[in-house]
Amino acid sequence: MIPGSRRARLGWVDAAVLSAVVVALGYVFHRVDAVLEYRWDWSAIPNSLYRWDEETGRWVPNLLMQGFFTTIRLAILSMVPAALFGAVFGVLRTAGRLFPRLLSRTYVELIRNIPPLVFIFIFYFFISSQIMPILGVEDFVRGASPATLRSLELVFGPAALIPNVISGVICLAMFQGAYMTEIVRAGIQSVPKTQTEAGLSIGLSRWELWRRVILPQALRRVIPPLAGQFITLVKDSSILSLISIQELTFLAMETAVSTTRVFEVWISVAGLYFCLCYLLSLAFDRLERNAAAARA
Amino acid sequence: MERLTPVEPLIELDGVSKWFGAFQVLRDVHLRVAEGERIVICGPSGSGKSTLIRCINRLEEHQEGRVVFAGRELGADTADLTEVRREIGMVFQEFNLFPHLTVLENCMLGPVRVLGMTPADARERAMEFLGRVRIPEQARKHPAQLSGGQQQRAAIARSLCMRPRVMLFDEPTSALDPVMIKEVLDVMNDLAQSGMTMIVVTHEMGFARTVADRVAYMDEGSIVECLPPDRFFANPADERTKRFLSQIL
Numbered sequence: 164m165i166p167g168s169r170r171a172r173l174g175w176v177d178a179a180v181l182s183a184v185v186v187a188l189g190y191v192f193h194r195v196d197a198v199l200e201y202r203w204d205w206s207a208i209p210n211s212l213y214r215w216d217e218e219t220g221r222w223v224p225n226l227l228m229q230g231f232f233t234t235i236r237l238a239i240l241s242m243v244p245a246a247l248f249g250a251v252f253g254v255l256r257t258a259g260r261l262f263p264r265l266l267s268r269t270y271v272e273l274i275r276n277i278p279p280l281v282f283i284f285i286f287y288f289f290i291s292s293q294i295m296p297i298l299g300v301e302d303f304v305r306g307a308s309p310a311t312l313r314s315l316e317l318v319f320g321p322a323a324l325i326p327n328v329i330s331g332v333i334c335l336a337m338f339q340g341a342y343m344t345e346i347v348r349a350g351i352q353s354v355p356k357t358q359t360e361a362g363l364s365i366g367l368s369r370w371e372l373w374r375r376v377i378l379p380q381a382l383r384r385v386i387p388p389l390a391g392q393f394i395t396l397v398k399d400s401s402i403l404s405l406i407s408i409q410e411l412t413f414l415a416m417e418t419a420v421s422t423t424r425v426f427e428v429w430i431s432v433a434g435l436y437f438c439l440c441y442l443l444s445l446a447f448d449r450l451e452r453n454a455a456a457a458r459a
Numbered sequence: 460m461e462r463l464t465p466v467e468p469l470i471e472l473d474g475v476s477k478w479f480g481a482f483q484v485l486r487d488v489h490l491r492v493a494e495g496e497r498i499v500i501c502g503p504s505g506s507g508k509s510t511l512i513r514c515i516n517r518l519e520e521h522q523e524g525r526v527v528f529a530g531r532e533l534g535a536d537t538a539d540l541t542e543v544r545r546e547i548g549m550v551f552q553e554f555n556l557f558p559h560l561t562v563l564e565n566c567m568l569g570p571v572r573v574l575g576m577t578p579a580d581a582r583e584r585a586m587e588f589l590g591r592v593r594i595p596e597q598a599r600k601h602p603a604q605l606s607g608g609q610q611q612r613a614a615i616a617r618s619l620c621m622r623p624r625v626m627l628f629d630e631p632t633s634a635l636d637p638v639m640i641k642e643v644l645d646v647m648n649d650l651a652q653s654g655m656t657m658i659v660v661t662h663e664m665g666f667a668r669t670v671a672d673r674v675a676y677m678d679e680g681s682i683v684e685c686l687p688p689d690r691f692f693a694n695p696a697d698e699r700t701k702r703f704l705s706q707i708l
């Protein structure tokens with residue numbers, strides 16, 4: 164494409180749409196202002212983000228920023244197992260044998276046909292009462308040396324909340340993994356059968372065929388939708404607030420109650436989510452363009 | 460005129476039948492191909508030509524009869540099909556190159572991963588065959604950057620790099636423009652000159668006339684007629700062959 168050709172000049176249609184949007188926004192503000200009689204007061208927000216700590220004499224993150232960081236941690240931590248679930252079950256989904264296919268299908272259908280919220284309520288109860296004691300996370304954290312504890316905190320956040328964060332990560336990963344499974348399956352199946360035939364006719368074994376012909380092509384088709392799913396994962400992490408994982412949405416509820424500035428808090432939180440997700444999508448776009456350029 | 464039929468043919472199809480569900484694609488097919496022989500198969504669309512040659516490297520499974528390659532019978536219990544397949548080259552109508560690899564890498568994949576050659580040796584061999592199909596200058600490109608004729612020649616080189624004992628071609632020129640058809644046929648002519656055993660499904664009757672040892676006509680899953688080209692074109696015995704030839708010539 165010629166540089167600059169994308170920045171087309173405004174046509175009259177654009178102008179009409181733009182003015183319609185301005186009018187609509189103006190109307191909404193007018194309603195809020197005149198009819199709702201809501202008194203805006205943003206003064207509580209900066210302090211909910213960062214507060215001055217008298218003891219250490221430093222600015223420290225307050226509830227909203229703490230939640231924001233936890234959300235980022237949750238997203239990054241659950242991305243790895245979610246992608247792993249997606250890869251393993253996605254491959255099983257295309258297996259020749261019935262049992263692996265059935266297993267993976269059951270996983271996907273179970274999760275896709277239950278509301279995420281309901282799944283998380285059930286599954287969280289199971290994880291926190293059954294799996295966490297088996298993993299011995301709590302004991303491990305309690306018995307950890309200061310050095311280990313410091314690196315643990317770097318990854319998982321405040322020590323007291325580590326079991327809490329891990330439960331959240333497992334829930335989110337299970338749930339997102341099902342969607343990634345479908346993406347991986349579609350990617351693998353999008354490689355035409357003729358590629359398999361060509362590979363077999365030069366004598367490749369099943370494994371080499373998979374490794375050298377199918378996987379590389381599937382991977383290329385899977386990366387963009389997986390990136391999109393990662394952004395969805397970030398947004399969906401907000402439902403973890405309902406099982407008391409102390410991420411952004413959970414702490415926003417607390418802040419909204421304690422400051423009584425409901426709109427201001429939620430609008431700020433929306434802004435935080437937006438920034439995070441938008442930055443991610445810009446980053447993924449860029450990565451993809453670089454990859455495409457490297458290929459050409 | 461008739462070639463002496465050797466004791467042991469390289470490929471033997473003996474009463475091969477195959478069904479897709481209730482539909483019978485191959486009906487009691489007999490065909491013996493000797494080492495160095497060149498067979499052209501023609502016939503109307505849907506007559507089972509592709510299915511037949513795909514049974515030879517077992518991309519399709521037959522249900523009755525025997526398919527024997529170099530003394531090894533191909534069946535459900537053939538221990539290592541890859542052993543057989545590496546000796547049978549196959550060229551498809553749609554080329555089926557690996558789009559994520561360069562032409563050179565396409566040609567090196569089999570030698571390195573199947574024959575266990577070192578990359579350096581495989582590269583040398585690949586360049587040799589890319590030279591023979593006259594596209595050595597395209598080695599570093601990806602298939603999508605090549606013309607159809609070049610892609611098909613790359614696909615031929617990819618098969619030849621395995622040093623197969625027979626080459627199967629399934630309508631190798633049907634997806635190409637006239638100019639490109641000639642490029643590919645020239646390469647196939649060279650290959651025939653070099654003594655390669657070839658089974659070619661094609662409607663290029665000029666090629667059949669000049670290159671084939673025998674021309675087979677297929678209809679509704681059977682080989683109706685299989686004769687040396689001079690007799691095949693001059694006086695075929697079967698009515699269906701006559702009708703087909705009058706349409707195509």
Ligand SMILES: Nc1ncnc2c1ncn2[C@@H]1O[C@H](COP(=O)(O)OP(=O)(O)OP(=O)(O)O)[C@@H](O)[C@H]1O
Pocket residue numbers: 479484502503504505506507508509510511
């Ligand atoms: N996988 C399949 N399942 C069911 N039927 C099939 C399958 N593959 C081929 N057939 C049918 O078998 C018959 C023979 O197919 P085949 O591709 O061997 O014919 P062909 O002679 O190569 O035709 P063409 O000249 O069009 O390539 C056709 O009627 C086709 O519809």
Ligand SMILES: [Mg+2]
Pocket residue numbers: 508509510629630
């Ligand atoms: Mg065909």
